[in-house]
Amino acid sequence: MSTAPSRAAAALTLLAVAVSARGQIPPRRVPLSPSGVTRRAGASDTADGVAVPSSARSVLIERDGEVLRQRPDSQSPRRGTAARGARLPALEATQGHGCRAVWVRVGDDAWVCSDVAPLSADPPRATAQPVVPSGAVVPHSYAFARRAGVRTYRRLEDAREDNWAEELERGMSVAVSGTARLDGATYVHTVTGRWVALRELNWARPSERVGMLYEPGEAVDGVGFTRRAVRAWPTIEGALHDRGSVAGMVALGEREGVHVREVRQVRGRAVARLDAGWVLERWLNRPSPGAAPGDLGARERWVDVDRRQQVIVAYEGRAPVYAALVSTGRASNPTLPGEFRVWSKLATTDMSNVDDAMLTTVTSLYTVSRVPWVMFFNRDQAMHGVFWHDGFGRPRSHGCVNLAPRDAAWLFEWAPPAMPPGWNAALPTAREPGMRVRVR
Numbered sequence: 001m002s003t004a005p006s007r008a009a010a011a012l013t014l015l016a017v018a019v020s021a022r023g024q025i026p027p028r029r030v031p032l033s034p035s036g037v038t039r040r041a042g043a044s045d046t047a048d049g050v051a052v053p054s055s056a057r058s059v060l061i062e063r064d065g066e067v068l069r070q071r072p073d074s075q076s077p078r079r080g081t082a083a084r085g086a087r088l089p090a091l092e093a094t095q096g097h098g099c100r101a102v103w104v105r106v107g108d109d110a111w112v113c114s115d116v117a118p119l120s121a122d123p124p125r126a127t128a129q130p131v132v133p134s135g136a137v138v139p140h141s142y143a144f145a146r147r148a149g150v151r152t153y154r155r156l157e158d159a160r161e162d163n164w165a166e167e168l169e170r171g172m173s174v175a176v177s178g179t180a181r182l183d184g185a186t187y188v189h190t191v192t193g194r195w196v197a198l199r200e201l202n203w204a205r206p207s208e209r210v211g212m213l214y215e216p217g218e219a220v221d222g223v224g225f226t227r228r229a230v231r232a233w234p235t236i237e238g239a240l241h242d243r244g245s246v247a248g249m250v251a252l253g254e255r256e257g258v259h260v261r262e263v264r265q266v267r268g269r270a271v272a273r274l275d276a277g278w279v280l281e282r283w284l285n286r287p288s289p290g291a292a293p294g295d296l297g298a299r300e301r302w303v304d305v306d307r308r309q310q311v312i313v314a315y316e317g318r319a320p321v322y323a324a325l326v327s328t329g330r331a332s333n334p335t336l337p338g339e340f341r342v343w344s345k346l347a348t349t350d351m352s353n354v355d356d357a358m359l360t361t362v363t364s365l366y367t368v369s370r371v372p373w374v375m376f377f378n379r380d381q382a383m384h385g386v387f388w389h390d391g392f393g394r395p396r397s398h399g400c401v402n403l404a405p406r407d408a409a410w411l412f413e414w415a416p417p418a419m420p421p422g423w424n425a426a427l428p429t430a431r432e433p434g435m436r437v438r439v440r
Contacts, residue, residue: 052102055121058087059104059112061422066117068110070429074098079110079427083347086126086422088112090119107420109429126422128413129347130372137208137405138387139348139372140175143188143201150201152194156182165194168367173204173388175370191370207390209404211324212257220313220320224272224284225393226256232277236264239271239278250276255325255393260286285325285393287311290440292318293339301416302436303383305401307335310393312383312401314411322414324407325392328439329381329399335439336399340377342415342434347424348372373408375415377437384408401439 064084069076073096082088088106096103099113106112130139150172151164158164159182168174174190179198181187186198212223233239234248252258258274263281265271270281287306296302296317304313307328314322328335352367374384383401385408392404403411412419415435419426428434 052093053119053121056090056093056104056119058090058120058122058124059106059114059117060120060122061086061088061112061117063116065424066112068106068112068423069103070109070111072096072099072103072105072111074113076111077427079107079429080419080423081425082106082112082117082422083126083129083424087120087122087124088117088126088420088422089124107423109431126420128421129419129424130370132409138206138385140177140191140370142173142175142204142206142369142387143196143198144174144204144388145170145172146200146202150196152190152196153187154194156180156187156189156195159185159187159195159197168196172367173369174201204387205390206387207392207404208406209255209325209390209392210257210406211322211404211410212259213322214320215259218259218320220289220323221286222260223323224258224260224286225311225325226252226254226258226279227283227285227393229254230279230283232274232279234277236266236271236278239280240266240269242280248277252276252279255285257323258284260284285309285311287313287320287323290438293436293438296436300436301414302438303411303415305335305437305439307337307395307440310395312403312407312411314414322410324403324411327386327389327392327394327396327402329397330395333397333399335381335397335401336378337439338378340437340439341428342375342377342417342437343428344376344434345412345415345417345419345426346374346376347419349374372405373403373412375412375435377434378439383411383437 061082061084065081067081068079070079072094075097091105093102093104099115101114103111104114132139145168148170150168152166152168153159154165174196176188177191178189179186180189187195188198188201189195214223230252231242232250232252233244235244238244261273263270263272271278272281272284287309290304298317300317302315310326310328312324312326313320348370350369351371368388372385374382376382381399383403385405386402387405389396417426417428417432417434
């Protein structure tokens with residue numbers, strides 16, 4: 001899915017590089033350790049005259065989305081944001097522009113002002129974002145409007161008088177935080193604070209598909225995914241005719257991951273040997289080999305998006321490590337080819353096209369709440385998890401690279417820049433550039 005231009009602008013505003021710094025106070029930093037200030041000969045327990053408690057071990061994030069800066073200066077570029085309730089490590093402190101107390105370093109090139117994130121004697125404690133409940137594959141329960149005109153309410157009691165706040169178009173989604181009963185009916189409470197009658201919604205059923213890890217030294221086209229439910233035969237002849245003795249025949253489900261051990265040409269047809277047996281090669285989505293970028297680092301992490309095969313491959317240097325089916329953009333909203341870098345990572349974000357001036361019909365509207373594991377790489381085109389379809393292996397997005405939730409989570413955790421526990425957004429730096437993304 002791709003966000004509309006207005007939403008892309010909002011994301012850029014949220015996470016963009018700030019304008020040049022002005023009036024920064026030359027810092028005199030005070031290193032902190034788990035037991036507090038590290039004192040050295042002649043060192044003080046203050047930062048430019050501001051007292052730093054010797055017991056300081058963490059900072060408490062009190063507002064969701066608290067901004068982290070690359071330098072101890074409110075005008076420096078943003079490094080990311082932090083989740084409310086996280087206790088991030090207090091590594092060192094200094095005074096700087098835009099903060100009455102002290103700036104505290106909470107990670108690599110990451111500073112937060114203690115005016116808004118107070119120092120604490122408690123040890124650091126934070127959870128990787130987004131948080132996925134036990135037994136689930138996505139961070140929320142999601143539901144979709146059954147029809148156009150589904151009404152939402154600011155307060156549960158407003159439903160009695162039909163004092164509605166907004167209307168949802170058919171297929172628009174909400175992320176659910178809880179439910180309640182009113183006058184014999186069940187209402188869901190959304191993460192945005194609205195109430196919606198459950199009878200007006202359909203629950204989402206996120207895909208539980210998972211990609212394939214490569215074996216050491218395996219070729220990039222040594223894995224694949226079945227395009228449909230197929231039968232793997234113990235002989236090549238069985239595969240060519242899809243019939244024979246059922247002894248030794250193995251049924252494989254649609255889009256099942258497999259290792260391709262060899263491919264033979266038999267009477268003009270390609271036949272692949274899998275661990276389960278032989279199948280026609282045309283029934284497999286297999287990533288096609290492609291030349292690696294010329295300036296690639298020996299262990300650099302990057303991904304290749306193969307639009308023809310609808311497969312993404314994660315590499316470390318020239319070695320493939322993981323492959324998964326994707327859904328790229330339809331012909332009307334294609335995922336654009338080229339080489340890019342991830343310019344922001346977000347634990348979740350809302351996606352919509354309701355402000356797109358190019359829309360001509362109301363049936364084109366969509367709003368999707370709390371899309372998980374989002375990595376923007378080409379303006380508003382992103383790789384992200386999907387909970388609203390299980391059609392991976394075929395184009396069907398609005399321009400983004402759709403992944404099943406488990407695949408999106410794996411890729412998000414693996415890809416640079418790292419997003420430490422307690423952060424809900426991260427931006428690349430000169431020392432840790434965003435992951436390279438090639439679309440072809």
